Amino acid sequence: MAKAAIVLPFRQGSTRYPGKPLALLRGATGEAKTLVARTVEAARNVEIAADIFVTCDSEEIAAAGRAVGAEVILTDPECRNGTERVAQAVERAGIDADVIVNLQGDAPLTPPWFVSALVETMRAEPEEVVATPVLRCDLEALRNFLNDRRNGRVGGTTVVRDLTGHALYFSKEVIPFIGREPTQDDLPEVWHHVGVYAYRPDALKDYARMAPSPLEAVEGLEQLRFLEHGLKVRAVEVEARGHSFWELNNPEDVPLIEGYLKRMGIA
Structure with missing residues (x-):
């Protein structure tokens, strides 16, 4: 069985x-915890993973990781995104795993079954080299996306897929174009891309050697480098199971995430 390791990339x-x-x-409970601590907690809930590492570019973040007992790997501030940072951490620490999971540091609400679904897909389908979870937007999530765009905020990411379940494109715009106000009775199919990736070690090494790509630069989305260089990204459908999900993208997201933590009873 393929061994999996989780690496959590952070940058100051x-x-x-x-x-x-x-x-x-x-x-x-009203207790305040750093984003680092909450994301480490999310990773520890994933029973399918063997090892968990925090990788970051500053001693302040490293200290926050060590404070909650995480193993820390310092990486360069020059890393352009989380995937580059994970690739460097794997190389520097000699992480030995068949599947490397990148649980991005801004996603503390990630349920463990999102990550497990990726690892299970990689174990069952050896031809897949990169996988990432996608969650169909309910009405609340879709309205959150549309509200961000109306107010000029860059929020979460959406994705469109081909008929084989591979990503065609990722965007910080809401795709596909809707053109109407969504309602519960008329809810369009929009997929929220969850910021988690599972890679084969060779695909991660290849990514670090690839030149940054034009659409990656325009959208500010690291995963587009894989697509522009011709590598397929499997978009694995996951279900919320009543669990609210949102990333910490902007300061305005703090009360939203805190509200979800309280709603779900997460201390």
Whole structure:
């Protein structure tokens, strides 16, 4: 059985939210924990993974990781995105795993079965080299996306897929174009891309050697490098099972995520 390791990449200089990894999020009990701590907790809920690592570019983030007992790998500030940072961490620490999972540091609400679905897909389908979860938007999530765009905020990412379940394109715009106000009775099919990736080690090495691609630069989405260089990305459908999901993209997302933590009873 393929061994899986989870690597959580963080960086201090987020363009939209500088210092985001140390942002405090209050849960159901009112206790405030850093984004680092909450994302480590999310990773520890994934029973299918053997090892968990935090990788980051600053001692402040490293200290937050060590404070919750995480193994930390320091990587360069020059890493352009989380995938490059994970690739460098794997090389520097000599992480030995058949599947490397990148659980991005801004996704503390990621349910464990999202990650398990990726690892199980990679184990069952050896021809797949990269996989990522996609979640069909319910009405609340779709309205959150549309509200971000109306207010000029860059929020989460959506994806369109081909008939074999592989990604055709990812965007920070809402795709496909809807052209109407969604309702519960007329809910269009829009897929929320969840910021988690599973890679074969060779695909991760290849990514680090690939030149950044034009659409990657325009959208600011690292996964587009795979598509533009001709590698398929399997978009694995997952279900929320009543679990609310949203990433911490902007400061305005803090009360939204705190509300979800309280709603779900997460301390």
